[in-house]
Amino acid sequence: MASAVSAPADAVVKPDYTRAGKHFIFNEEHEALRESIASFVERELKPHADEWEETTFPDWVFARMGELGFLGLSYPEEYGGQGGDYYASLVLAEEMAKADSGGLGMGVAVHTDMATPPIHIFGTEEQKQRYLVPSIKGQKIASLGITEPDAGSDVSGLKTRAVRDGDEWVINGSKTYITNGHRADYIVLVVKTDPDAGYDGFSLFIVDTDTPGFVREQKLEKLGMHASDTALLAFSDVRVPHDALLGQEGKGFYHIMWELQGERLIGAAGCVAGAQRAFDKTLAYAGERQAFGRSIGKFQVTRHKFAEMATKIESARQMVYTTAWRFHNGEYPVREISMAKLHASRIAVEVADECIQIHGGAGYMKEYGIERIWRDLRLNRIGAGTDEIMLDVIGRSYGL
Ligand SMILES: Cc1cc2nc3c(=O)[nH]c(=O)nc-3n(C[C@H](O)[C@H](O)[C@H](O)COP(=O)(O)OP(=O)(O)OC[C@H]3O[C@@H](n4cnc5c(N)ncnc54)[C@H](O)[C@@H]3O)c2cc1C
Numbered sequence: 001m002a003s004a005v006s007a008p009a010d011a012v013v014k015p016d017y018t019r020a021g022k023h024f025i026f027n028e029e030h031e032a033l034r035e036s037i038a039s040f041v042e043r044e045l046k047p048h049a050d051e052w053e054e055t056t057f058p059d060w061v062f063a064r065m066g067e068l069g070f071l072g073l074s075y076p077e078e079y080g081g082q083g084g085d086y087y088a089s090l091v092l093a094e095e096m097a098k099a100d101s102g103g104l105g106m107g108v109a110v111h112t113d114m115a116t117p118p119i120h121i122f123g124t125e126e127q128k129q130r131y132l133v134p135s136i137k138g139q140k141i142a143s144l145g146i147t148e149p150d151a152g153s154d155v156s157g158l159k160t161r162a163v164r165d166g167d168e169w170v171i172n173g174s175k176t177y178i179t180n181g182h183r184a185d186y187i188v189l190v191v192k193t194d195p196d197a198g199y200d201g202f203s204l205f206i207v208d209t210d211t212p213g214f215v216r217e218q219k220l221e222k223l224g225m226h227a228s229d230t231a232l233l234a235f236s237d238v239r240v241p242h243d244a245l246l247g248q249e250g251k252g253f254y255h256i257m258w259e260l261q262g263e264r265l266i267g268a269a270g271c272v273a274g275a276q277r278a279f280d281k282t283l284a285y286a287g288e289r290q291a292f293g294r295s296i297g298k299f300q301v302t303r304h305k306f307a308e309m310a311t312k313i314e315s316a317r318q319m320v321y322t323t324a325w326r327f328h329n330g331e332y333p334v335r336e337i338s339m340a341k342l343h344a345s346r347i348a349v350e351v352a353d354e355c356i357q358i359h360g361g362a363g364y365m366k367e368y369g370i371e372r373i374w375r376d377l378r379l380n381r382i383g384a385g386t387d388e389i390m391l392d393v394i395g396r397s398y399g400l
Contacts, residue, residue: 025087025321025328033073033088037095040068045099052227053372057104059141059183062111066138071112075120079128080136086262086328089113090269090320097273100369102376103227105270110179111135113266115142115188118204118259122247131186131206143184145175145233146256152177153389155190155253156198160235162191162205169193169205169245171238174217181231182216184209189235190256193249202252205244213238224375261337263384265324268337268344271380272317275344275351278373279309282355285362296358305354312347319343335397342390345380352377 007013022031044064048057065071073088075081082088092112096105119132134140151157160173171191178187186208194201207214218232247255283306286297296302319340326333352374356363363370381387 023317023321025325026091029084030087030091033084034091034095036068037070037092038098040065040070041095041099045096045101045104049099049101049104049227052101052104054226056229057101057107057227061104061108062138062141064138065108066136071108071138072136073112075116075132075136079120079133086324089262089266090324093266093269094273097270097277100277100372101227102274102373102379103225106225106379107180107228109263109266109270110144111142114259114263115144115180117262118188118246118255119206121258122204122255123206124243126243127206127246140185141180141183143178143180143187143231144259145178145181145187145189147175147177149174149176149232153386155256158190158192158202160189160191161195162193162203162240164193164242165239167242168239169242171205171207171213171235171240173235175233175235176231177220178231178233179228181233182219182229187233188246190252193252197250199253200250202256203249204246204252204255205240206246207235207238207240207244211238211240223378224372225379258332260384261327261332261334264341265320265327265337267380267384268316268320268340269324271344271348271377272313272320274373274377275309275313275316275348278352278355278370278377279306279313281368281370281373282306282358285368286358289360289362302358305358309351309354312351316340316344316347335394338385338390338393338397341380341385342387342394345377345387348377349374349381 045061062071069082070092072079072081073084073092074086077083089112093109096108099105116132116135119127123132131140135142146155148158148160150159160171160175162169162171173191186206189205189207190202191205192201193203213236215234215236216231217234220230220232222230286302287295289296323333323336323340326336355370356374359368359370362368366372
């Protein structure tokens with residue numbers, strides 16, 4: 001069939017809205033991966049979504065996903081990964097949204113795309129064998145500790161200290177809002193190693209959670225993401241060997257800023273997928289729900305709401321994919337990642353909110369799952385860097 005751009009002048013070209021177009025960043029392998037993750041999510045995760053809201057999701061999810069090869073999609077085969085590219089991680093983030101459990105998607109993403117990438121990039125061979133390999137198999141669960149009770153956005157204000165003592169480091173301090181904090185076997189920790197060195201005074205450590213002095217203080221209750229566990233952690237004279245240092249001593253701030261770029265883009269992809277999920281559910285509902293003798297989707301006002309939402313979702317999707325393309329091709333597009341993260345988080349919350357509105361009272365009820373999507377997506381305007389911090393990064397990138 002002639003494409004629309006090359007059609008002869010006398011051809012009748014009509015749009016086919018039922019065609020699911022593949023974006024150019026994805027190839028056939030990505031699409032096959034998408035299908036296989038989607039089928040796993042549909043059969044093995046989604047049926048438990050309601051239950052896991054009450055209990056948090058069980059650890060077997062990691063073991064099972066490790067067995068299926070989903071925890072190391074973009075890691076090299078020599079460490080048990082699938083040797084795929086960054087786009088494979090996007091596919092995972094997008095498909096996990098179909099489990100209808102934001103907390104589950106977040107718990108898995110923290111493991112695959114937040115805590116383990118620094119080990120892959122900055123870790124020694126011994127650290128990769130000890131932590132990355134079992135994490136890819138789903139035998140060890142990872143968490144990432146940046147935020148503290150007195151410092152979140154202001155990473156330079158972190159107070160948790162590691163002090164050298166012979167061949168060991170002694171860590172004291174606390175971390176909060178730590179996803180997977182209760183179930184994790186280890187935590188990738190950002191600490192201050194030289195309080196007088198400014199941005200060059202931070203380092204990363206990998207700390208086993210069974211080390212004496214590591215305390216899980218509190219399981220935190222939250223608005224959404226109920227299927228994930230969120231911890232307040234304390235470190236009281238936690239002694240770790242010198243080889244627990246991850247990456248270069250004094251370069252932890254830069255290491256974690258690098259980590260945050262990948263995390264933000266994956267989060268943005270999750271936002272687009274979450275918004276699409278809300279949209280799809282709501283579109284189905286609008287076709288069924290009757291009012292004043294017609295389905296509510298037939299009111300022009302509702303049709304336009306869908307048009308607005310679809311346009312927002314598509315704009316965010318294009319930003320995520322184009323930025324992912326830059327990242328994949330070796331750029332370090334901090335400005336564009338910040339823009340994608342900001343825009344995707346905002347539109348996701350707007351879309352979810354509009355979907356509640358279109359559902360009417362049903363949108364407020366748990367049964368329809370729309371309120372959960374809204375609660376879960378709301379985190380994205382805060383986590384991994386707030387909207388305000390994204391705006392500041394973007395604004396500063398223009399020399400302001
Ligand atoms: C459910 C959940 C899971 C999380 N998981 C993890 C995790 O696994 N690991 C981890 O390390 N962290 C995690 N976080 C923490 C998250 O990244 C932080 O909450 C976030 O970075 C914001 O930090 P804060 O909460 O300390 O807010 P604050 O920094 O106290 O900010 C409060 C307000 O002030 C604004 N503000 C701050 N600085 C500026 C500025 N310079 N200009 C303008 N406005 C500003 C913020 O935008 C915000 O509106 C999680 C948080 C939640 C809620």
